[in-house]
Amino acid sequence: MIQFWCRLFLVCFALGLTGKVGAQQPSVIFTDARRLTLTGKAWNSQPFYHRLDTAAYPAIPANVKRLATNSAGLAISFKTNSTRILARWCTSSHAPSGNMTGIAYEGMDLYIQRDNRWQYAGVASPKSHTCSEATIVEHMASGDKTCLLFLPTYDETLSLEIGIDSSASISPADNPFKKNILIYGSSITQGASASRPGLAYPARLSRETGYNFINLGFSGSGKMEPEVADMIAPLAMDAYILDCLPNPSPAEILARMSNLIHTIRRFHPQVPIIVIQTVAREKGTFDQQVAAVVALKDLYSNQEIKKLQEQDKHLYLIRADGLLGHDQEGTTDGIHPNDLGFDRMLQTIRPAILSILSRYGI
Amino acid sequence: MIQFWCRLFLVCFALGLTGKVGAQQPSVIFTDARRLTLTGKAWNSQPFYHRLDTAAYPAIPANVKRLATNSAGLAISFKTNSTRILARWCTSSHAPSGNMTGIAYEGMDLYIQRDNRWQYAGVASPKSHTCSEATIVEHMASGDKTCLLFLPTYDETLSLEIGIDSSASISPADNPFKKNILIYGSSITQGASASRPGLAYPARLSRETGYNFINLGFSGSGKMEPEVADMIAPLAMDAYILDCLPNPSPAEILARMSNLIHTIRRFHPQVPIIVIQTVAREKGTFDQQVAAVVALKDLYSNQEIKKLQEQDKHLYLIRADGLLGHDQEGTTDGIHPNDLGFDRMLQTIRPAILSILSRYGI
Incomplete structure (x- = not known):
């Protein structure tokens, strides 16, 4: 009997709404x-x-x-x-x-x-x-x-x-997000290959944590040039996330990484700076050249970070191994995470970032 | 010292490969x-x-x-x-x-x-x-x-x-997949909105299970017409999966569902037929008309399946509630699963399908 009334209600509701659609909607x-x-x-x-x-x-x-x-x-x-x-x-x-x-x-x-x-x-x-x-x-x-x-x-x-x-x-409405956390990065930061804008990982981070994650992803062009460092360093930020490592060559990492971090540090002696290893690595499953370049980038960036961390206790590294899962189904093209890859990435980086921010009372 | 040699090897390997690329590749x-x-x-x-x-x-x-x-x-x-x-x-x-x-x-x-x-x-x-x-x-x-x-x-x-x-x-090469399992369905079966062809869920099922899942998804047109039933029923299949419920109207479900299943059954008295409830439901989070239509489709399809199951012990239903997760981030547009939605869907339907197939020695 309950099922009958439930069904009658659904039919009437569906038909009623369909009727409304058939009628003139308000302008x-x-x-x-x-x-x-x-x-x-x-x-x-x-x-x-x-x-x-x-x-x-x-x-x-x-x-x-x-x-x-x-x-x-x-x-x-x-x-x-x-x-x-x-x-x-x-x-x-x-x-x-x-x-x-x-x-x-x-x-x-x-x-x-x-x-x-x-x-x-x-x-x-x-x-x-x-x-x-x-x-x-x-x-x-x-x-x-x-x-x-x-x-x-x-x-x-x-x-x-x-x-x-x-x-x-x-x-x-008010800006719903508190504090300012800049993410400087690559196409992956900019949003490739999320299926809709709000599934880009900085947007998901904002909605899920309530912090104002600012997207400064520049597709293919997050190369840590000194001019870009000079541009982003003076901003009134509570934290910096550097997710740019997919873009520079290994040599550019050696040449530019410490300058970028020192430049930010001159303006912000104590804000957390969080570096994320390049996640653009699945193209290297079979392509040995890509695999070797990624390994070299990891080696150089780890080495640079380690050296800088000796002087800088507010500098952090999030490693990328397994960040998109282990089945190679987390990217659209071997480079750019799809929504599955971004979801897996967030399961690791979201708690890691929140844990770091909490140490700073952010 | 090990790090030095490791680094030297990586540099040489990366440069060597880069050198090769710079050189003429074989035609x-x-x-x-x-x-x-x-x-x-x-x-x-x-x-x-x-x-x-x-x-x-x-x-x-x-x-x-x-x-x-x-x-x-x-x-x-x-x-x-x-x-x-x-x-x-x-x-x-x-x-x-x-x-x-x-x-x-x-x-x-x-x-x-x-x-x-x-x-x-x-x-x-x-x-x-x-x-x-x-x-x-x-x-x-x-x-x-x-x-x-x-x-x-x-x-x-x-x-x-x-x-x-x-x-x-x-x-x-040989066809790497055994048996034949037809999936008749909608745009979701056809592959919207996987980010690459092999991430459409029938393709993932084939790669992950070794069965030959055959994609008969027809975008917006998986409406169970009698002519389509007559076309797919005589095929030499080991199982049928019907994932077409996003496309027909509630009235079409009432009018056509039992005919589709009876038609298949005439040719295959004992193969498993697995129906999946419509997963196209997240557009109904705020749109009350969509929510009401989905509820009515669920009601009608459940009712039809229940009636048919009384005579047919080889007919199964996989329910869709929560199949794409509970955060509404598993679709591209509220209707079509993205790669995250497909992954979540597979976590439920893959073991459910495999469990059913195993009962038939498939």
């Missing part, structure tokens, strides 16, 4: 996202959706400048009581490379606070490589919602408007 | 993959890279016919002693939707037998939406290798040539 109003709260940015600079103002740093390499225009790690924090949320946005005309989804590269994903955590709510899937409009989520219960919309990880966001029911309201 | 010869062994196909039919010959089944829906041309689950099995493997291939001009990578949609991935298992070796990443050439893996040790190259999951493979060192040889 939508769009709000320029620049009127809301931007999180995940290290500088309070223009252009709004660039991670940094490259004009302020003329000496940094051209590739870093180009990649700094990608909105990796940036998110819009807002509140609304709308029952649906849409996006209308434009990016550059670039298209994803083979190892990324369009949603991750030039789309967005939305999370809503419920039960004291961020829960996935929907994606804005791109319809073209320039401008798109998408319904992210609909048919939600009425009531206030605190939302976080992660922006494209690999493209330049040129404009973004967020759509809600015309009868609803939208307003900026 | 490459290409072999038409149709001369090698094709696995994962239910019919021994033409066209070679189509999953079935749609001309032989004029009554099946147009969308199923179109999707049957996609090479999901097909793989080329071969042996070679080459130190590198390349691919030169053409697909249709279609481009991936936002929830898939190019590698999964129209690219390939290679696995090589080592230590008694299939180990990831490299990807063929598409350079265009039509024809591409890619080095999948290079700088391998010499010696014989048994290889398995998974074909594009969402595109039609028009041609494929496999490249090896001109001094090496290539030959067909």
